[in-house]
Amino acid sequence: MKVLAALSGGVDSAVAAARAAEAGHDVTAVHLALSRNPQSHRTGARGCCTIEDSNDAFRAADMIGAPFYVWDLSAEFQEKVIEDFISEYSHGRTPNPCLRCNESIKFEAVLERAMALGFDAVVTGHYAQIVHGPHGAELHRAVDPDKDQSYVLGVMTAEQISHSMFPLGDSTKTQVRAEAEARGILVAQKPDSHDICFIPDGDTAGWLARQIETEPGDVIDAETGNKVGTHKGAQAFTVGQRRGLALGNPTGDGERRYVVDVDVKQNIVMIGPPTLLDINVIEAVNPRWGGPLPVNGQDIEVQVRAHGESLPATVEVTADGVTIRLKEFLRGVAAGQAAVMYEGTRVIGSATISRSRRES
Amino acid sequence: MAYLDHAATTPMFPEAVAAMSELLALPGNPSSLHASGRLSRRHVEEARETVARVLGARAGEVVFTAGGTEADNIGLKGLAWAERERDSKKRRVVVSAIEHHAILDPAEWLRDDDEFELTLVAVDEYGRVTPEALRAALGEDPSDVAVVSIMLANNEVGTVNDIVALSAVTREHGIRFHTDAVQAPAWLNVRHDELGVCAMTVSGHKVGGPHGVGALVISRDCVVTPLVHGGGQERDVRSGTLDTPAIVAFAKALEVVEARRESEVARVSALRDQLVQRVQEIAPDAVYNGHADERLANNAHFTFPGCLGDSLLMLLDAQGVECSVGSACSAGVPQPSHVLLAMGASANDARSTLRFTLGYSSTQDDVDALIAALPSALERARRAGMPKS
Numbered sequence: 001m002k003v004l005a006a007l008s009g010g011v012d013s014a015v016a017a018a019r020a021a022e023a024g025h026d027v028t029a030v031h032l033a034l035s036r037n038p039q040s041h042r043t044g045a046r047g048c049c050t051i052e053d054s055n056d057a058f059r060a061a062d063m064i065g066a067p068f069y070v071w072d073l074s075a076e077f078q079e080k081v082i083e084d085f086i087s088e089y090s091h092g093r094t095p096n097p098c099l100r101c102n103e104s105i106k107f108e109a110v111l112e113r114a115m116a117l118g119f120d121a122v123v124t125g126h127y128a129q130i131v132h133g134p135h136g137a138e139l140h141r142a143v144d145p146d147k148d149q150s151y152v153l154g155v156m157t158a159e160q161i162s163h164s165m166f167p168l169g170d171s172t173k174t175q176v177r178a179e180a181e182a183r184g185i186l187v188a189q190k191p192d193s194h195d196i197c198f199i200p201d202g203d204t205a206g207w208l209a210r211q212i213e214t215e216p217g218d219v220i221d222a223e224t225g226n227k228v229g230t231h232k233g234a235q236a237f238t239v240g241q242r243r244g245l246a247l248g249n250p251t252g253d254g255e256r257r258y259v260v261d262v263d264v265k266q267n268i269v270m271i272g273p274p275t276l277l278d279i280n281v282i283e284a285v286n287p288r289w290g291g292p293l294p295v296n297g298q299d300i301e302v303q304v305r306a307h308g309e310s311l312p313a314t315v316e317v318t319a320d321g322v323t324i325r326l327k328e329f330l331r332g333v334a335a336g337q338a339a340v341m342y343e344g345t346r347v348i349g350s351a352t353i354s355r356s357r358r359e360s
Numbered sequence: 361m362a363y364l365d366h367a368a369t370t371p372m373f374p375e376a377v378a379a380m381s382e383l384l385a386l387p388g389n390p391s392s393l394h395a396s397g398r399l400s401r402r403h404v405e406e407a408r409e410t411v412a413r414v415l416g417a418r419a420g421e422v423v424f425t426a427g428g429t430e431a432d433n434i435g436l437k438g439l440a441w442a443e444r445e446r447d448s449k450k451r452r453v454v455v456s457a458i459e460h461h462a463i464l465d466p467a468e469w470l471r472d473d474d475e476f477e478l479t480l481v482a483v484d485e486y487g488r489v490t491p492e493a494l495r496a497a498l499g500e501d502p503s504d505v506a507v508v509s510i511m512l513a514n515n516e517v518g519t520v521n522d523i524v525a526l527s528a529v530t531r532e533h534g535i536r537f538h539t540d541a542v543q544a545p546a547w548l549n550v551r552h553d554e555l556g557v558c559a560m561t562v563s564g565h566k567v568g569g570p571h572g573v574g575a576l577v578i579s580r581d582c583v584v585t586p587l588v589h590g591g592g593q594e595r596d597v598r599s600g601t602l603d604t605p606a607i608v609a610f611a612k613a614l615e616v617v618e619a620r621r622e623s624e625v626a627r628v629s630a631l632r633d634q635l636v637q638r639v640q641e642i643a644p645d646a647v648y649n650g651h652a653d654e655r656l657a658n659n660a661h662f663t664f665p666g667c668l669g670d671s672l673l674m675l676l677d678a679q680g681v682e683c684s685v686g687s688a689c690s691a692g693v694p695q696p697s698h699v700l701l702a703m704g705a706s707a708n709d710a711r712s713t714l715r716f717t718l719g720y721s722s723t724q725d726d727v728d729a730l731i732a733a734l735p736s737a738l739e740r741a742r743r744a745g746m747p748k749s
Binding site: 028031033054058067069070071072073075076109112113116117118 | 670671673674675677678692693694740741743744745747
């Protein structure tokens with residue numbers, strides 16, 4: 001096949017592209033320029049799309065023997081990922097920008113352009129597996145549970161999955177690094193990237209404070225309704241958060257207090273004991289399905305955080321999304337995050353959590 | 361492979377390769393006082409005389425540099441600084457809107473970091489600077505202008521400016537004039553003594569010489585402040601050990617150009633005209649940019665509406681046809697062409713360009729290969745469309 005490999009300049013995408021080439025595919029490499037003002041060098045493991053990363057990607061393509069180009073997607077990234085991130089936070093939700101990037105950039109803008117230009121598939125260094133089952137190409141968890149990225153790929157539609165290749169899904173990170181060394185790929189020991197690529201210093205709250213106008217507001221005890229402190233702006237808080245409340249010891253009982261609700265409209269942060277965070281019903285909107293829709297009441301597993309565990313549940317498809325009923329309580333579910341539904345290792349689909357509640 | 365990017369760089373002439381190879385293993389720094397040094401110096405000075413003769417200058421007016429960008433920087437900043445030193449009122453630089461980044465960026469640096477003012481000269485729809493536009497940019501009182509820099513031939517659309525007419529405007533006011541002639545010598549008989557300019561930039565690898573060598577031809581009565589300080593090897597204007605093999609090969613290339621230019625201009629412009637006609641047959645909506653006649657013989661520059669230049673370049677490259685989007689890249693990303701924007705194009709059109717430039721080694725096969733590859737590339741690039749700007 002004629003495939004387009006997205007090279008970030010890191011080790012994973014380089015090995016993925018090398019494997020695709022070795023498997024006999026005709027590989028063309030692109031580096032996605034996502035930042036409007038790229039820095040020269042990466043600092044530690046943070047940030048992305050520096051000129052150094054682009055050069056590393058160029059050299060990886062050289063080693064593989066693939067022609068290399070840079071595609072400028074900075075305008076799309078700004079609109080679909082960064083502005084969405086700011087908008088979600090300003091509405092009191094907690095977005096996942098990596099997932100949004102996969103949804104809007106890598107497997108939409110890039111894949112569509114690649115298909116139009118005559119490529120058959122897009123290759124990336126994501127850790128996930130594509131299995132050809134009875135309903136066509138299915139997205140499955142990676143073999144390495146520590147690296148599994150099926151959660152942030154859950155937004156892929158069946159059509160997108162059928163035009164994607166994830167050659168690293170059957171390997172561990174250790175194996176991939178060793179293979180990079182063996183292949184002479186120069187970035188074999190480059191640190192993994194972490195956190196949010198467009199916030200290179202890792203200070204999300206500080207970054208958001210510069211983007212969103214915030215006002216001080218009250219911190220309210222959810223059990224008593226009493227004001228127990230003030231905050232600098234409700235937008236910066238996430239349900240389940242404990243740090244950054246600066247309450248001292250409000251109850252005197254020494255029990256830890258968590259953010260249990262964020263009301264951006266009234267600029268109120270509600271806090272309470274961890275038991276108030278326990279929920280067992282999740283409502284989620286804008287579902288995207290990686291294959292056939294689930295049957296109502298079907299037993300599934302659901303994952304609500306990128307590195308969280310998956311929990312047994314049932315799912316019901318409703319008019320505006322899905323209702324997921326958990327078989328046990330789950331603590332601290334934030335609106336805006338994705339609920340990714342699995343059947344075994346297979347991703348059924350993903351939806352954005354709008355609210356969660358406790359039902360007895 | 362069809363190489364249609366000679367404006368980016370053109371292969372060295374075999375004569376230049378031979379001249380360079382012969383000298384690479386020889387000892388001798390042209391600044392050394394022993395026999396080997398004197399021999400090396402002799403090679404440099406003979407080359408300087410050749411360059412001077414071909415470009416209509418005196419040998420003492422040729423300052424060798426490490427390429428066109430360095431020569432442009434000396435031509436602009438060196439003249440601006442020397443003029444300000446002479447007359448503290450002279451704090452303005454005037455450059456055309458379609459200059460290469462080797463002029464635009466130092467001009468912006470002078471504005472942003474060195475307290476100069478910058479005036480851009482507008483161009484017409486063909487990318488030409490008219491004497492009227494230059495007069496308008498100079499304004500009613502041009503006594504504050506330290507230097508004017510306007511390129512002889514544009515690297516993107518190939519438009520040729522009437523430097524004689526433009527330098528006449530500045531001479532009325534005693535203003536220093538620099539021209540970037542990097543794209544010109546292979547196709548035009550460029551003579552410093554006829555242009556009426558103070559300084560003129562040329563480059564080795566655009567005329568069949570090696571990379572990493574160029575020259576600034578500076579009139580004897582023009583003072584420039586050096587950018588690089590050191591041994592003062594080149595008239596105290598430019599320091600650094602002279603690259604004898606590269607300088608000799610550069611001079612050899614100019615000799616070849618001088619001998620073959622007339623016949624090559626006729627041959628290549630006919631090939632170019634054929635290319636233009638056949639491209640327009642395939643893509644009737646393609647816009648042929650630049651001026652029909654006042655342009656370099658080797659340049660064909662198009663806007664393909666609805667096609668991203670990047671997409672077309674990649675698709676043609678995959679079929680062995682090598683060309684350019686024409687505009688500068690930032691971190692590998694082609695930027696919308698400032699030249700096209702200055703000529704009045706929309707932002708989308710300024711990203712939908714492709715430049716095909718021929719050279720002395722171009723043949724009919726190169727044009728045929730482009731024409732064979734273009735239809736499918738256009739179809740796919742149209743399907744991919746334009747991204748958000």
